[in-house]
Amino acid sequence: MARVAFLGLGVMGFPMAGHLAAKGHEVTVYNRSPAKAAAWVEKHGGKSAATPREAAAGAEFVMSCVGNDDDLRAVCLGGDGAFAGMEKGAVFVDHTTVSAQVTRELSAEADRLGLGFIDAPVSGGQAGAENGVLSVMCGGEAATYARAEPVIEAYARVCKLLGDSGSGQIAKMMNQICIAGLVQGLAEALAFGQKAGMDGRAVVEVISQGAAGSWQMQNRHATMLEDRFDFGFAVDWMRKDLGICLKTADEIGASLPVTALVDQFYKEVQQMGGARWDTSALIKRLTR
Template structure:
């Protein structure tokens, strides 16, 4: 069992940190809103730190799940950042979806201080975090990954190292590119079926067992047909992720025409007031 710090107790981080306690790890948490950290401690035990540095002191592993590139830099760097509190040889594991550029920047900074860094973005959404069955895509040095993987296993269904620093973030971009296209295709199919007068649930029962089947179809078709989107991964966050994908595509010379189009469709959903809706709310563009 390990001494672990967990930074960021949002819809993902809160249950992920709880799974670490359930597996017997000694956990100290940090959250920008202090009351959330105190609530977590009241539910799971452990301790909370007033700053990332305080939470990270003495920890063998420091996990983070925050919002974006700037949030990640804020919890890592500076006098109150986690790096300032970590011992040499400790490993920082970043579960945030951020750019590969900031990952490599922070990895280099950690390495320069004798600390490890593993980028480990996750997929599986809030339900995956709550049930401890996330897919975790990792980048970093093999030895550091090998040390961190048994700790990550507390909330992972599958965890794999896919290459050097930044590889986990590139894999997460691929994940989001796939989701964007799948959700748009599902939205179009369900809206098409509605206009044609078919029972969408009955159709999905059949086609989900064939080549069209997907996680999105199995888990989102009912709520899409019912026009219910007050849950799940928010459109605002998806647009943040797709912006990273599109910027990276420009940097490496890749073409993402469908992703760029779906990003604009999500912008329309935001303009309709759906920024906090689940990503499956793409269907609202087609049925309003």
């Protein structure tokens, strides 16, 4: 069992840190709003800290799951940042979906300070975090990853090192590119079926068993047909992620025409008031 700090207790981080405590790790948490950290301690035990530096003091592993590049820099760097509190040889594991650029920047700084750094974005959503069955895509040095993997496994269904620093973030971009196209295709199919007078649930019962089947179809078709979107991965978050994908594509000379189109469709959903709706709300722009 390890001494672990967890920074960021949102819809993903809160249950992820809980799984670490349930596995017997000694967990100290930090959250920008102290009330959420206090609620976590009340539910799971452990301790909370007032700053990332205090949370990281004495920890063998520091895990983070925050919002974006700037949030990650804020919890890592500066006098109150986690890097300032970590001892040489400790490992920082970042579960945030951020740019590969900031990952490589922070990995280099960690290396300069004698710290390990693994980028480890996750897929599986809030339900995956709550059930401890996330897919974790990792980048970094093999020896550092080997140390961190047994800790990450507290909330992972699968965890794999995919290359050097930034590789986890590139893999997460690929994940989001796939999801964007899948959700748009599902939205179009269900909206098409509605206009044609078909029973969408009955159709999905059949086609989900064939080549069209996907996680999105299995887990989102019913709520899409019920016009329910007050749960899951928010449109705002997806647009943040797709923005990272599109920026990176420009940098490396890749073409993402479908991703760029779906990103604009999500912009329409935001303009409809759906910024915090689940990403399956793409169907709303087709059925209004």
